[in-house]
Amino acid sequence: MRIHPLVPSLLLLGTLSFTAACSSGPGEPSGSAGAASARPGSTPGPSPVRSVDPSKIKGLEIVSDSSENKSCPFATSYPDVPGAEAMTAAMKKYVERRLATFRSNSAACEGGAEGLELNISHQFLVASGDVLGVRLSTQDPSSAGSGLSATTYWYDGKAGAYRTAPGLVAEDARTAFLGALKDRLKGREGVDAASLDDTLSDPASRAAVLDDMAFTADGGLRVAFDRGDVGVPAAGALTVTLSKETVTPWLSAFGKRVQRQTVTPSRSLDLGATHTPTQAVPTHTASGDDDTNCKRVRCLALTFDDGPAVPETATLLTYLARYKARATFFTVGQNVAAHPDLVRAAARAGNEIGNHSWNHPDLTKLARGQVVSQLNRTSAAIEAATGKAPTLFRPPYGAVNPRVRAATRLSPVLWDVDTEDWKYRDADKVARTVIDKVRRNDVVLMHDIHPTSVAAVPQILRTLTARGYHFVTVSHLRATL
Numbered sequence: 001m002r003i004h005p006l007v008p009s010l011l012l013l014g015t016l017s018f019t020a021a022c023s024s025g026p027g028e029p030s031g032s033a034g035a036a037s038a039r040p041g042s043t044p045g046p047s048p049v050r051s052v053d054p055s056k057i058k059g060l061e062i063v064s065d066s067s068e069n070k071s072c073p074f075a076t077s078y079p080d081v082p083g084a085e086a087m088t089a090a091m092k093k094y095v096e097r098r099l100a101t102f103r104s105n106s107a108a109c110e111g112g113a114e115g116l117e118l119n120i121s122h123q124f125l126v127a128s129g130d131v132l133g134v135r136l137s138t139q140d141p142s143s144a145g146s147g148l149s150a151t152t153y154w155y156d157g158k159a160g161a162y163r164t165a166p167g168l169v170a171e172d173a174r175t176a177f178l179g180a181l182k183d184r185l186k187g188r189e190g191v192d193a194a195s196l197d198d199t200l201s202d203p204a205s206r207a208a209v210l211d212d213m214a215f216t217a218d219g220g221l222r223v224a225f226d227r228g229d230v231g232v233p234a235a236g237a238l239t240v241t242l243s244k245e246t247v248t249p250w251l252s253a254f255g256k257r258v259q260r261q262t263v264t265p266s267r268s269l270d271l272g273a274t275h276t277p278t279q280a281v282p283t284h285t286a287s288g289d290d291d292t293n294c295k296r297v298r299c300l301a302l303t304f305d306d307g308p309a310v311p312e313t314a315t316l317l318t319y320l321a322r323y324k325a326r327a328t329f330f331t332v333g334q335n336v337a338a339h340p341d342l343v344r345a346a347a348r349a350g351n352e353i354g355n356h357s358w359n360h361p362d363l364t365k366l367a368r369g370q371v372v373s374q375l376n377r378t379s380a381a382i383e384a385a386t387g388k389a390p391t392l393f394r395p396p397y398g399a400v401n402p403r404v405r406a407a408t409r410l411s412p413v414l415w416d417v418d419t420e421d422w423k424y425r426d427a428d429k430v431a432r433t434v435i436d437k438v439r440r441n442d443v444v445l446m447h448d449i450h451p452t453s454v455a456a457v458p459q460i461l462r463t464l465t466a467r468g469y470h471f472v473t474v475s476h477l478r479a480t481l
Contacts, residue, residue, distance in 0.1 A: 050262060053337075054124055054338040055338060056127075056268075058278075059278070060081055060338055061309075062078075062079055062080070062122075062338050064332070066306055066396075066447070067423070068397055069423070073118070073362065074118035074119070075119050075120075076118070077332075078091040078122050079091075079122055081271065082273035082276045083271030083276075084132050084157075084271050087132065102142055118139070118142070119140075122134055123135045123137065125214045126215070126262045126265070127269045128261040128265040130269075131155065132157070133154050133262075134152070134153045135152045135153075137150045150224065152211065152214055154167065154168070154258065155271060156254045157270060157272050158254075164207070166207060167254060168252060168258060169250055169252060170255070171252075173250035177247075180240075180246065182196060182197070185230055185231075185238060191230060191238070192232075196231075209230060215262040217263065218244060218263065219244030220242055220247065221259075222240075223239065223240045224237065225240075244263075279311060281342060282318055282349065284318070284321040286326070290476050292476065293480055297470050298468050298469045299470050299472050299477055300438055300440075300464065301328060301441075301443045301474045302325070303328045303354075303415065303443060303474065304327060305330045305394060306332055306356065307329060307342070307448040308335055308342035312453075313448050317345055319461065320351070321349055325461055325471035326351050326473050327473065328413075328473045328475075329343075329346050329351060330354040330355065330356035331354065331355070331356055332358065332360055332378070333359065333378030333381045336381040336382055337381050340381070340385035344386055347388065351473065353386055354391075354392040354413065355378045355390045355393035356396065358374045359374075361396060362396060363395050363396065363399060363400065363404045364395075364401045368406070371407040371408070372407050390410065391475065394412070394414070414443070416442040417437045419433045419444065419446050421452065425450060426452060427452045427459075430452060430453055430456035431457075431460050434446075435464065
């Protein structure tokens with residue numbers, strides 16, 4: 001990947017075809033049969049890959065982080081799958097590097113210039129048999145161009161090795177493969193033949209631009225180039241799709257297994273992990289409706305953003321149940337898809353499930369259709385998990401405007417007390433912030449993706465219960481005032 005952006009949600013125009021397109025605005029990496037990979041917020045389009053149900057991946061953890069700092073907002077995520085530690089390490093290294101660069105950018109974080117936002121989200125391409133494929137999509141306006149890029153990561157369970165995208169093609173077939181790419185790119189507006197030859201001939205440049213490759217549902221190979229990688233930026237992003245018949249002879253042994261598992265997925269994934277952790281899902285059940293009258297007693301609404309997370313959300317549910325406390329969880333859609341069992345458990349225990357978008361972009365920067373996609377996909381995932389559609393949403397970063405409000409029937413929820421737990425990873429400090437600042441009927445902002453925030457909850461519940469507070473959901477608080 002070069003520093004130029006790409007717009008990967010492009011329509012496939014058939015066998016041995018290519019497409020050029022320009023960015024039309026922030027988009028949304030899809031973990032379903034939507035866009036293959038696009039800017040956070042976009043409306044999903046035709047997918048080049050089959051839908052992967054991440055909830056079927058045993059031991060899966062989604063590594064998430066975010067900041068509510070309006071002058072340095074970011075949200076990142078990548079999967080951690082047992083057995084694929086080398087691949088997880090590569091994704092972690094990439095995310096940490098991009099985050100460090102973003103944070104050190106004076107315009108983004110030191111100068112207080114609002115409007116710049118880093119978003120890194122993930123999509124499973126295949127998780128079947130002994131192969132795993134993931135695409136990380138990045139939106140970083142502080143980088144060159146429109147700041148869009150995508151990279152695919154591959155894991156070979158049979159060999160126990162992490163592979164980059166070029167590893168899908170056999171070494172002795174690279175010349176034929178590159179020749180086919182050149183043939184389908186040359187002649188396109190904005191593509192200079194000499195520059196293209198230089199880019200694909202140089203090993204370092206070639207590795208940088210051939211970093212987003214995935215198989216289509218019918219076995220073809222889709223190669224996406226960042227905008228500006230093989231043509232002038234004005235030409236937009238370029239995509240070449242090679243048919244199954246054309247590309248199969250050029251594939252490596254690993255590439256053929258990836259192709260086979262994409263076209264005809266196995267029922268399970270086995271990467272040779274020596275130990276696959278089993279997530280304990282709480283079985284607490286609420287005893288009837290909440291009859292707390294917030295007009296007569298002190299009420300408090302604890303809210304938790306960005307989850308569900310493993311194992312933090314399960315631990316939090318146990319703490320809440322001990323004090324018969326209820327809370328509101330504003331969940332991120334891609335995490336709901338990965339852990340619907342935790343969302344079900346939260347709802348079963350009398351907690352409220354709210355919508356926090358699919359992958360945490362600033363909704364005010366998106367077009368109406370993109371906002372609709374972000375919220376509707378998440379609501380659908382919540383309803384699939386709990387049997388009930390949400391009625392509330394919390395806009396990421398608390399950013400909401402008339403366009404966002406008009407794009408949904410969900411009621412927006414902000415907060416009265418910000419614990420800043422994303423900044424202070426200190427359980428005692430988080431607990432003291434809540435205990436010292438809350439007033440009757442306040443809404444408190446926390447995040448259940450941080451272990452320190454979850455660890456703060458027992459002290460909060462214990463101290464404030466002793467002061468006569470009752471912990472209710474946001475909807476209950478609103479309804480009884």
